[in-house]
Amino acid sequence: MLAFNTTIFHPSAFILIGFPGMEAMHYWLGFPLCSMYILAILGNCTILFIVRMERNLHEPMYLFLCMLAVIDLILSSFTMPKMIGFFWFDTKEIEFGACLTQMFFIHALSAMESTILLAMAFDRYIAICNPLRHSSILTNWMVAKIGMVTVIRGFIFFFPLPFLLRRLSYCRTNVLSHSFCLHQDMMKLSCIDTTVNVVYGLFIILSVMGIDSLFIILSYVLIVRSVLSLSSKEAGLKAFNTCISHICAVLMFYVPLIGLSIIHRFGRSASSRTHIIMADVYLLVPPVLNPIVYGIKTKQIRKRIVKILHSTLRVNLLFHCKYPVISVQGNLS
Template identity: 65%
Template sequence: MSDFNTSVFQPSTFVLTGVPGLESAHSWIGFSVCFMYIIALMANCAILFAVKTDCSLHEPMYILLCMLSLIDLILSSCTMPKMISLFWMDAKEMAFNACLTQVFFIHALSAMESSVLLAMSFDRYVAICHPLRHASILTNRLLIKVGLVAVGRSVLVFIPLPFLLNRLSFCRSNMLSHSYCLHQDVMKLSCVDATVNFVYGLFAILAVMGLDCVLILLSYILIVKTIVSLSSTEAGIKAINTCVSHLCAVLGFYIPLIGLSVVHRFGSTHTNSAIWMANVYLLVPPVLNPIVYGMQTRQIRQKILILFHHNTIHAERFP
């Protein structure tokens, strides 16, 4: 066994980890993941449908929300079905190439989400600090450019990750720390020098998510300065309310991301806190974002309620 562990090899599969110590509860955890996946699908599809069918919602904030919902739909569909099979059917193995593909999609889609959150913060900044110029600045042409830049930047920055992992050799184990594949997690299994992977992975995170986070913080500093300078308290409260949904989305995305990045580079990935943080990072945003925006945004909430009421009446008439 020791000879096998010290020999250099490239595994045909990686072994995913559920929640160590809670193997007896894996079926219930799988049920929770399945429930969250269904909620994510239904809620994000409802957002997309509401914005598409209501002309009054064809505004920059809602178009950006559609981008966010589409990213969350793809991200959850790339990860949650495999997690459900892991918890329900103990399907722990994942093919080497499939794992590298998942690495790319998780990191690239997360970068796209970060870009859209930055664009949404810019939208809030213009709407609050320069309301008279909002329509002339946030045009459809600009939103198309934002979408193209978000996709292009994410793909270009994170496409090297699977190729950098493919060049590594492994000698310790093929067992990962999480229920899905991450670049940092796979990289740590290598027995050859992975400095290039470490440096490039850190560069990619800082150049995309790190820069976006700083710019979002800067936009909110400017927003707060504008709100403080408002003479009307009611106007200030109204301005703050328009930012609540976006702030929840930003915190729900960046706090687990930063925590997971710190743990992977400077701590142990096998602790329960790290494992739960990894699951929160992947599972919560696709569920949280549409629910928060749906509850906080009156127009979307009304459209979804009308749609639900219409479907209920139709079902009663044609059982």
């Protein structure tokens, strides 16, 4: 199982685990997981389709939402199919190189999602605190540049991680504690010094997610101050209501992320099931719930979804009226 390269031992494959103590339930856990994956695909594709078809939705807020949907689609596709295969077909092994690839994309895409959430907070800040300059500041070209910076930032910060993990020697065990590959999880299997990995991992968490979360908080402090300064409470509530869906997306992303980071670094006494649940919530829940939250809270998207459902229902009714099902009874002689 181990391949020898100079003084470094790399396992040919890692072994994934599901929920300890619930092995008998793994097959049945695959069904809700598969349903979540289908919901993530349908929900995010619906967001992309609606924004593309509706020209009045070609605004920064909805363009950032499309970027978020694309990131969630890719992220869920890098995690859920492998987990479904694990639960249904007991495919526990993942090759060393494949594990590094999955780990890199999980962390890089998470960084991209954090950047987009910051960009959406900036969009809400400009729209509420300086609405007259919103269209001149957040032009389509500026939105495109933010999208490019998002991708480049995610790749640059997390590109060293696979190489830092390759330099480690894995001579203890090759059993991971999750159903997917994470940097912290793989790093703990090493039997040599991991100080560089720990320091760099902490650096990128603080430099990416830490800075993003601070600027998001600052944006909402300024937004709340601007809303409270409005003479009309109704106008203030209406303005702040446009932020509710974004606040929900931020909480769904950052609360599990912060909890997972704290548990991995300081929660040594926490049970393995706690680690697994926090990681699953962090990776699986946002891609499923983000399109649902935005679909419910965003009036334009909600109206378009209702319109599509109404048109589909009307077409079905017209089809059945034009081609009714005729029941014929024959008499046997």
